Amino acid sequence: MKPYHSLIFEISQSDRSAVDLPESDVDTIELNDKFPSHLLRETEAELPEVPELQLIRHYTALSNKNYGVDSGFYPLGSCTMKYNPKLNEDVARLEGFSRIHPYQPEETIQGALELLYQLQEDLAVISGMDAVTLQPSAGAQGEWTGLMIAKNYHRQNGENRSKVLVPDSAHGTNPASAAVAGFETVTIPSNANGRVDVEALKEHVDHDTAALMLTNPSTLGLFEKDIIEIADIVHQAGGLLYYDGANANAILGKTTPGKMGFDIVHLNLHKTFTTPHGGGGPGAGPVGVVKELTPYLPVPRITKEGDQYRFDTEEPLSIGRVKGYYGNFGILVRAYTYIRTMGPEGLRQVSESAVLHANYLKKRLEPYFVAPYPQICKHEFVLSGINQKKLGVRTLDIAKRLLDFGYHPPTIYFPLNVEEALMIEPTETETKETLDAFADTMIQIAKEIEENPMMVLEAPHTTVIGRLDETKASRKPILRYTKHE
Amino acid sequence: MMITMTKEAKNQLQSLTLAEHLLPRIDAHVAGGCGLAVNFLFIFDQPRKLDTLYYSHGMAIQVDYVTQQYLYNTSVTVDYNEEDGFCAITEFTFDGNSCS
Incomplete structure (x- = not known):
């Protein structure tokens, strides 16, 4: 594991620092004289000690683990994850x-x-x-x-x-x-x-x-x-x-x-x-x-x-x-x-493009996933993974597999009145090429489910951390960091 | 995963005549949105690819891959009562959240 994949406390080494403070030019005071003893620490605060470069790399790496609209396609239904100018x-x-x-x-x-x-x-x-x-x-x-x-x-x-x-x-x-x-x-x-x-x-x-x-x-x-x-x-x-x-x-x-x-x-x-x-x-x-x-x-x-x-x-x-x-x-x-x-014309174009994009993507995916409401949609649409469920793969697995291709998954299992729901909202700010690439990926996943379902069931394969043990996280959550000596 | 069955569930199951293509199943039911909530149902359903069969009182119970992931190393009790029908009682349910 690279050091900047660790917690900042885990890469800390004593006597290293990002900043050298000059010698104090004011008189030192005794804390015991100023504060009641029960308010004073008995041990040193365990603040992380790292050089500036390591500090920068650590937080830059952390920031790169974020996923946002600026990182890639984010078709999270009902959330309208459009580009923020x-x-x-x-x-x-x-x-x-x-x-x-x-x-x-x-x-x-x-x-x-x-x-x-x-x-x-x-x-x-x-x-x-x-x-x-x-x-x-x-x-x-x-x-x-x-x-x-x-x-x-x-x-x-x-x-x-x-x-x-x-x-x-x-x-x-x-x-x-x-x-x-x-x-x-x-x-x-x-x-x-x-x-x-x-x-x-x-x-x-x-x-x-x-x-x-x-x-x-x-x-x-x-x-x-x-x-x-x-x-x-x-x-x-x-x-x-x-x-x-x-x-x-x-x-x-x-x-x-x-x-x-x-x-x-x-x-x-x-x-x-x-x-x-x-x-x-x-x-x-x-x-x-x-x-x-x-x-x-x-x-x-x-x-x-x-x-x-x-x-x-x-x-x-x-x-x-x-x-x-x-x-x-x-x-x-x-x-x-x-x-x-x-302006008014631009705002009208927003809704026109948002609706066009959703219907285009829906048409491309309908042959591979059940569309419970096949009529023309507005800005988003809902697919159902019920056919994939019969093959042993659930919508949750499809969402995990999408991570391997660098996409944020659509909203899943909502609305509640659609079984194995996938709710997709492409927004107006994406290009046709992006919509096509996403559709191609969804189609590939649909084929994998038929031909090699374990590829989908064990996804994600390319993320820093693979499939999380959600059950363990629910039953035995670790909510406090403990330093290992 | 260990599946046990209460006397009431066993009696009720034995009294049923299931269609040929249906078998009992313990199934993860997921409700989502911004978060996920998972609870577990006892239903009658067709086989799915990659199902595992568990046996309790000589009766086969289907469990799919995702449900197994949630319930491995746990025990599940199948119960029956007139009001709720069949229930799969697990050691936990798994609640998410929602947002606007």
Whole structure:
């Protein structure tokens, strides 16, 4: 094993260092005189001691083990892993954006406030909503914010509605957010065509329904053709229609959730608007609402009076602040940069290309994998590995084998209503050559499953670490590093 | 992997007449998304390539390659009750996570 494949502590050797500090020119103090003895260490801190070059090689090697869109094709369904233009990064690093403080007086940050205001306006147009908050820091927080708006709206109308309806193909966060917001969730089944079963919806909608949460197109990549009827059913019962914007890449610039009858929308800037997927880092899930719900939006909102932009906190019906300060500002700068560089025509081209790419890839793979919903899809599609399962190979194995070819696997085993699911979203930013190379690899794997299944069952073969013992990791997790002498 | 069967499961299995092409199977059921959750089912299913056959009370039970990977060195108890039907009770289930 090369030393830079070890932990930094394992390559440490005493008396080596990356930095030589000069002799101290201030008097040394005795720690015992300044701190209670029980707060002082009894042994030296075991900090790693490595020369600078070894340090650089260690962390460079670690960074190279990451896989991202900049490394290769990443067709992770429903995650919209598209290229994040580097221009976004340049703009977010401009001093006027990166070196301001949230507590600066409004008059000294007019440019930043103008950007936030314009982004609110742009997202309102894109989503067909009347007003937008930029505060929520992730899609799931956007869902929760939207549901709290719905709850407060119903309460203001003297109703304490307790149910949120969620299709069986919904993202797992939908029922989770509903539960956190204090609602009971009711699952609406899909029909044979993979779309919301309208008759089942009618059976479940009643005057206790606060909202129906819907992704359109669905996680199966299918457009809900009955959306207008669905919206009418929910509205007639006094409920609200919530749009999960996870799949907004499919409709960008072509239509809006507002036109479909939605009342509340969250957008994932890290999916549709090319901000980095956080991996736990900063994100943004702006929420848009129709005029009737505007008073319930979080405060402060960015408003414009004359030619001045300001934080508006004066809204008695607001659900309050949902995020420290005003959202993740740097992420919002990146999304705004993307929207402005693309323009309306560019954004329309995004959804056209995303849909074209998904259908091209689907057509190439259908002869080798079962396509449970063979109709034309939107920006993503779902295949099933049920035929491969009969040959003893599961979708999990296909995903592992893809690692050998340098691809991030598609989303697997989701949606839950498709057996052995492979959910593929190529995005608009890939070339035809990349799509063809991926299709060729999938076809090769399909053939391997028939001719040499062990090649797939024992994959990956070319990664630094082979197939992980997930069972052992689950049963005997090692959660703390122990130094071996 | 060691498979044991409760008296209730054994009696119920012996009372069934299975179609010729179906055999009992212990099967890893995977639910995914951003993470994976694995639990184990007792079903009746056609043979799959690379299955291993285990025997309990003289009855053959199929297990495929992936399921074996999760259950090696463990014991599995097959149980039956009126409410849930057949269940494969394992020493663990394996939960993942999800995201948006």
